[in-house]
Amino acid sequence: MLKLNNVEVKYVGVILVLRGVSLEVRDGAIVALLGSNGAGKTTTLKAISGLLHTELGEVTAGSIEYDGSRIDGMDPEQIAKRGIIQVMEGRQVLGHLNVEENLLLGGYIVKNSDIKKDLDMVYDYFPKLKSLRHSTSGYLSGGEQQMLVMGRAMMAHPKIMLLDEPSLGLAPLIVDEIFDIVTRFNAEEKTSVLIVEQNARAALSITEYSYVMENGRVVLDGPSSKLADNEDIKEFYLGLSKLGEKKSYRQVKHYKRRKRWL
Amino acid sequence: MEFFGKIVAAGLMNGAVYGLVAIGFVLIYKSSSVLNFSQGYMLLLGGYIFWSFRGGLRLDLFLSLLLTLPCAFLMGILIERITLRPLIGQPLLSMITVTIFLSLVLEGVASLFWGTYPLEQITIFPKGALKLGKTVLTTESLFAFGLAIVVMMVLIFFFRYTRLGLSMRGVAEGHEIMQSMGISVKRILTICWGIAGVAATLGGILLGGTLGFQLGLSHIGLLAIPAAFIGGLESPEGAVLGGLLIGLIESIVSGYVGKAAGVPASYIVLIVVMLFRPYGFFGLERIERV
Amino acid sequence: MAHTSFYPPSGIYSDSYRKDMRIVKTKTQWVLSIVSLIFLFAIPQIPFFNSPYLLRLLIGVGITIIICLGLNVLTGYCGQLNIGQSAFVMVGGFTSGLLNIHLGWPFWMCVIPAGITSAVIGAIFGIPSVRLKGLYLALTTLGAQIILTWIALFYIPLTAAGFSVGPITIGTLVFNTPKKFYYVAMFFTVMMTFFAKNMMRTGPGRAFVAIRDNDIAAEAMGIDIFRYKLLAFMICTFYAGVAGSLLVHYMMWAHLESFTLQDSIWYVVMVIVGGLGSIEGTIFGVIFITALKELIFVIGPMVEGKLPFLPIGAGSGLLLVIIGGVAILFLIFEPRGLAHRWNLVKAYYRLWPFGY
Numbered sequence: 001m002l003k004l005n006n007v008e009v010k011y012v013g014v015i016l017v018l019r020g021v022s023l024e025v026r027d028g029a030i031v032a033l034l035g036s037n038g039a040g041k042t043t044t045l046k047a048i049s050g051l052l053h054t055e056l057g058e059v060t061a062g063s064i065e066y067d068g069s070r071i072d073g074m075d076p077e078q079i080a081k082r083g084i085i086q087v088m089e090g091r092q093v094l095g096h097l098n099v100e101e102n103l104l105l106g107g108y109i110v111k112n113s114d115i116k117k118d119l120d121m122v123y124d125y126f127p128k129l130k131s132l133r134h135s136t137s138g139y140l141s142g143g144e145q146q147m148l149v150m151g152r153a154m155m156a157h158p159k160i161m162l163l164d165e166p167s168l169g170l171a172p173l174i175v176d177e178i179f180d181i182v183t184r185f186n187a188e189e190k191t192s193v194l195i196v197e198q199n200a201r202a203a204l205s206i207t208e209y210s211y212v213m214e215n216g217r218v219v220l221d222g223p224s225s226k227l228a229d230n231e232d233i234k235e236f237y238l239g240l241s242k243l244g245e246k247k248s249y250r251q252v253k254h255y256k257r258r259k260r261w262l
Numbered sequence: 263m264e265f266f267g268k269i270v271a272a273g274l275m276n277g278a279v280y281g282l283v284a285i286g287f288v289l290i291y292k293s294s295s296v297l298n299f300s301q302g303y304m305l306l307l308g309g310y311i312f313w314s315f316r317g318g319l320r321l322d323l324f325l326s327l328l329l330t331l332p333c334a335f336l337m338g339i340l341i342e343r344i345t346l347r348p349l350i351g352q353p354l355l356s357m358i359t360v361t362i363f364l365s366l367v368l369e370g371v372a373s374l375f376w377g378t379y380p381l382e383q384i385t386i387f388p389k390g391a392l393k394l395g396k397t398v399l400t401t402e403s404l405f406a407f408g409l410a411i412v413v414m415m416v417l418i419f420f421f422r423y424t425r426l427g428l429s430m431r432g433v434a435e436g437h438e439i440m441q442s443m444g445i446s447v448k449r450i451l452t453i454c455w456g457i458a459g460v461a462a463t464l465g466g467i468l469l470g471g472t473l474g475f476q477l478g479l480s481h482i483g484l485l486a487i488p489a490a491f492i493g494g495l496e497s498p499e500g501a502v503l504g505g506l507l508i509g510l511i512e513s514i515v516s517g518y519v520g521k522a523a524g525v526p527a528s529y530i531v532l533i534v535v536m537l538f539r540p541y542g543f544f545g546l547e548r549i550e551r552v
Numbered sequence: 553m554a555h556t557s558f559y560p561p562s563g564i565y566s567d568s569y570r571k572d573m574r575i576v577k578t579k580t581q582w583v584l585s586i587v588s589l590i591f592l593f594a595i596p597q598i599p600f601f602n603s604p605y606l607l608r609l610l611i612g613v614g615i616t617i618i619i620c621l622g623l624n625v626l627t628g629y630c631g632q633l634n635i636g637q638s639a640f641v642m643v644g645g646f647t648s649g650l651l652n653i654h655l656g657w658p659f660w661m662c663v664i665p666a667g668i669t670s671a672v673i674g675a676i677f678g679i680p681s682v683r684l685k686g687l688y689l690a691l692t693t694l695g696a697q698i699i700l701t702w703i704a705l706f707y708i709p710l711t712a713a714g715f716s717v718g719p720i721t722i723g724t725l726v727f728n729t730p731k732k733f734y735y736v737a738m739f740f741t742v743m744m745t746f747f748a749k750n751m752m753r754t755g756p757g758r759a760f761v762a763i764r765d766n767d768i769a770a771e772a773m774g775i776d777i778f779r780y781k782l783l784a785f786m787i788c789t790f791y792a793g794v795a796g797s798l799l800v801h802y803m804m805w806a807h808l809e810s811f812t813l814q815d816s817i818w819y820v821v822m823v824i825v826g827g828l829g830s831i832e833g834t835i836f837g838v839i840f841i842t843a844l845k846e847l848i849f850v851i852g853p854m855v856e857g858k859l860p861f862l863p864i865g866a867g868s869g870l871l872l873v874i875i876g877g878v879a880i881l882f883l884i885f886e887p888r889g890l891a892h893r894w895n896l897v898k899a900y901y902r903l904w905p906f907g908y
Contacts, residue, residue: 049442050441051438054438075446076441080441080442086442087442088438088442092438092439093439094439096431097432101432104428105428105445108425108429108445109443109445153443156443156444297691299690299694345884348884349883349884352887355631355687356883358687359820360880362635362690362820363820363879363883365817365876366876367872367873367877367880369869370871370872370873370874372869373863373868374862374869374870374873375869376863378869379864379865491691525698526698526699526703529698529699530699533695536684536688537680
């Protein structure tokens, strides 16, 4: 179980980005972290995976615990070796390497594993990658690259996968496909998933529990089905009005609904 | 024609050594974008260390090699640890400048412990001659050529097909990505410097064996830079071909224009190549897509 | 708060852009600058200070400051590396010397052509590399060092052997002793320092900094990177040329030996130790490294005498190890150089007693 207690993060010692974030990811759960731009979602993931250090960020207060031991302050390599693998935002493939080499590097930290079997597992989830295995990854399409980075993370047999905006800039059909694969992977490999999303509708539909962040704080949390019914969520993240219909300009109110948590 | 054949042969021999040293240069550039100006001085120091075992202590050839190579690896690792590791996060300019200063220190260390005069000549490879048509090749340079080629093949195989080699190529693509996968970038950079140290030292031994162990070796070691650039700074295979090309150019120019013209001519070629093929002949094309 | 009218707030506050851009900002600075200038030019007349040894050292420092100022404009402002600066000093020196002995031009007519020749040759080496993003200038300047030295050694008979050059004259006044030449050297040093200091207030100066900090963003702002990088490099080599001209007329002898790759690296060391992008820093750096060098020249032979097991030439090795080591330590622990320390001292003085 991954647990964040009142985590506070500062960049360069002065810029306060997270102001006390607490959240929990149970073993085998899929949890969503929603919020608008600059809310601190990516920073939360980087705080967990330790990649914060490479950007001069630091956890200045609170603690991050994984299976009972604290992992904040550890190097990203050590954290990854404990089974927490982050899939970074923006489809970060190793551009000049081909698809299979990317995948092999994903499995680099797994000791004594059957690489062949792992590759087959990834190709089973993403059949398209198999046909592309020898192409240079930098030239793949956006959706293919997203599949590749997720497959690369799967190679490490993570206990927790941190997914940062997998839907960014992808066509809706591909988004659905990717989310289906996430649910399948979660069910079959018992990997917990913490998923950061702007696409709240998609995220709420596959997760069991969700957190909403704003200005470096968690402002709302609850079971996803419940959050999906929440008026505020509907208004601000799902773009729906009360009746569950698409808003029409005829019905636009002259006052703005206020976010209740601010 | 006889003269030409001799020159070409000599050029290829030296070129193989330049290629070997250039691989070390490429390795460091690839993994950390640092142009390592101390490569020629690593070569000098490595050659001197070998000389101490072979010429100073009069050890057996293989024993001296066996002792030198770990020292060379250690030299690379120490350089990375002491000078480059603390600069992580600083601009690239500082990292490149530090290699320039390093060249002062390494040359200083060499003259502090071995003096500024050329060291006593030692034979490394059996002397002899081989006739190839009208061209006479010394077995000495043939051995150097063969060894350089073999080592280069081993290194290229290593990058292509081993886990560590693959992760080195990965580090060249992006440090953060590698860290997110649990691969220690620092460890790999250290190993890269170690291998660069070994490549430079082998180059130093081979060049020292034919040209004598003297401070001027560092200047010849600097030829690895044009070799690496012409090949394309990111490609070990390119470095090999660049090395052979630079060896040929150096040898032909020294033969026909004047002995001292070889090194300058190589740099003129570097500048011309920069003008027309800025990423060398085998450099990786930049993948620019959004 | 009643006292504020009696005590102006500590520190310097500029309430207009003009004021912020001034070089000399306070009255104290004016007084100090003028006093130190007077002191600088009075040194040859002050007993004890005017020993030939010290004067020679100071002339050397002055000329080196000019060389390093050029380098600092390139490296500190524009973020490019030049490891062939002494080759361009050589170009300036030989141009000036050849003009002097072949055409009989006096120094005052040679110095500008020397700078310009140096800048033009600099441009030839600069063009291939400055159009690339990255630090490739370091490669071509290394090439320049090797190629130019080779040309001077094999293709120009006069420069290969070295030749004598006439001293600097004004009317009947001949500047042929250190005591006299000192004034010329300091005049040029002060002038070139002022030009360099002023450069930051000009449009190109700001363009250089923009390129250093982010070349892609600078390009997006409409700065022609190629032009400004080349300009910075030409300014750098122009400074080298002027210094070279001074150097040969001072020594009255032009010879290749003073222009080696190692000298070029010394200059980079001085700039880094002094502080990138700082004019005061350059001056401190040159003085610091020159002093260190002199010290080692004294200590080196002593060490060599004490430790007989060391080989011949160990003294020069020691010099390289110490200077290189100092430079590396500065890069790691004080990347902003001596200039940063100086600024801290100044700020402490200005803000006292409210230094928080």
